[in-house]
Amino acid sequence: MQSFELNKTDILRLKQALEGDDEDLRALLLEYHATEIAILFSSLSQESRDRIISMLPSELASEVISEMDAEIHPERILENLHPERLSEIMEELDYDDATDILSQLSEDRQNEILSDLDDENARHIRNLLTYDEDTAGGLMNTQVLKINSRLAKTEALEEVIRQSEEMEEFYTINVVDDHNHLQGIVSLKDIIKSKNTVIVHDLIKEEFVYVKANTDQEEVARLISQYNLTSIPVVDDEMHLLGRITFDDVIDVMEEENTEDILKISGVSEDEELSGNWKEAVKSRLPWLVINLGTAFLAASVIRYFEPTISKLVLLSGYMTMIAGMGGNTATQALAVTIRRISLTDLTDNQAYRTILKEFTVGLINGACIGLIVLLFAIFYDKNPLMGLVIFISMTGNLVLAGIAGASIPLVLKRIGIDPAIASSIIITTFTDVFGFLLLLGLATRLLL
Template structure:
């Protein structure tokens, strides 16, 4: 069955309320696909399906649902015994994500009844966007005194309950990490070899407080499937796996693109109308202020426009092209900061590069516009003013597009907050000032 046929088929099953067939149908699907189908159902249907599905499938599907669909809230409406069953089947990090959505009282109520509630509670205490907030405590740890054979027996014991562990952590009696070893190397080694002869230093470790973006950077830099997380006493307390990192990268990308366009990062891409209005209106109102500033420059030069009314037609060209060039420089610089590991000195050189780009592109665009102006208006001086305004504004635009994010980064502020809206406001201001100021000085 094609993915788009699944929904209608499910609807026909739901109408018949045939528990057996619904169960059987879902059992043939991956939890991620079940989650997609659940997202298209109404709340009563979701609750009914979750109550009849095999527990493992129900809990994994719940974990795969989009955050925007608030899967955690379903836990408050299901039968408490069923909630216990579902939470017991979940990986601890998935359980923490679901329960973390609830209000404090509901959290306490769910956590007090479920098995392992204390451990989930501990995970909930780490801030959401840190290694602690995304890690799982389920990992394979083998004592450093073991041989490879003993380690394999230990792994067989520990791994029975675990989906994928990727690497095996070797710890001493204080819980400090002595190294990692892959199952592959253990299987290939002689059973009698001490495990410490097979361990390697992991290429990177992170601490519980590490920002999730940095966790992703370390894991992706060293091509690790999972990365260990240590507490302030350097004891191994969890691990983050590549699939969490892929989710983080997706979320951070969305955040960067939305911020770039001045949309609050609280807006869910799949969110509703009300949320969209709430998240965007404050930015637009703030921008009304900066736009008024640009408008006041025009207001100030009213007499100039009154004398040469065609300037009103040139104004948006100068301002708009500046906005576009500034947005280009901003996008490249913000992205460069996000992906390239560079020193601050190297970064500042980017500003120089962008100014040169602005100088060249501004000269070309200014030249084209001057020729057009000369052709239309027949006045060389008019062409010169237009060219100088365009040239100047492109230099301002390129400088601002590169300088602002690098400056913010050097202050420790996320450079992605340098949204294109504010660069555009600046290039409007500069463009009007250059064009009208030069015109009033040279043409009147």
């Protein structure tokens, strides 16, 4: 599909080479792209990863480390490296990648590593370590291409070429005044196209998007995606240019946020690592199950309260399962659509109101349809039309409530500043269990006994 990609044969070849001697392995590895070696790392032991990093040229080694999935812990490789080799690799890493990896280590270890770096690099990284990792400051790269607005065309071009030597990639040229205040942006194309007499100031695009260092990373992702930006400058409160965030960082943030959403909505802690071991998984999920057990006791207590009814009409137990199950599913459906919608756009009051009204309507119609099927079953199979009616009413009522709850609970949570995805299907399902049992058993006690 493209000129370079890791397929099964590649993985097999590489794994075989791991059995052999260093020279052959090294030669083979050099045929691959850093990204590919990083992908291979996912299926290797820590020992093999350490060995490979130790034999690669330090520039390639640093690229592999920066491309490694955070879940397979690039910082462990650093931990195991010879100090001298470690400094070499750290110098090659982009500041933002170096910071991300260092932030996973203890403060003592961070200081140890930083003290071996040259002052300039250490200063940049120390500075980045002060920002919360979920903010623009935590995401940004301080290596940023900037030129003074007073430069003439040819000086500007020379400056761009000079600065870009040290940079892997640049997309936007930032324009600053003498005091590093960000004034605007300019594109390389515009500089080239311009007449020889212009200065940078004449070319500035003053309408541009920027973020402050403390802006949340989700907001940064939203802006980059909405305005189709390749990179976005980061400034402090006085508009001093601090760094830039590029679209590829944001793609990673989006993947991460989406994983968290799916996990939370399913009752898994957002920070469970997908490839983590069973211990982490138990730690992340057992608390949710215990909370749910509490609410399940609540549902069970409703059943216990109506035990006399059930013992007279054992047929009801089968229907209980159906009504609770369909309620849970309806709530999950409404929840997923609503949570996803509010994670993509902010709803006005009127839109929020219409969302709840819509889910009410959907619950009513789906409830009536499903209820009707069950009603027919009760009439023709159980020969009990009155019980059928009780079940029809309970099914419809429970699905209406499920729709309203599935839509309104996340909307309310968002309004009061709580992450709506926390209203996971686990919590909401018990809600519909309790209500469904109350409705069915209450009505049955009244009408059927």
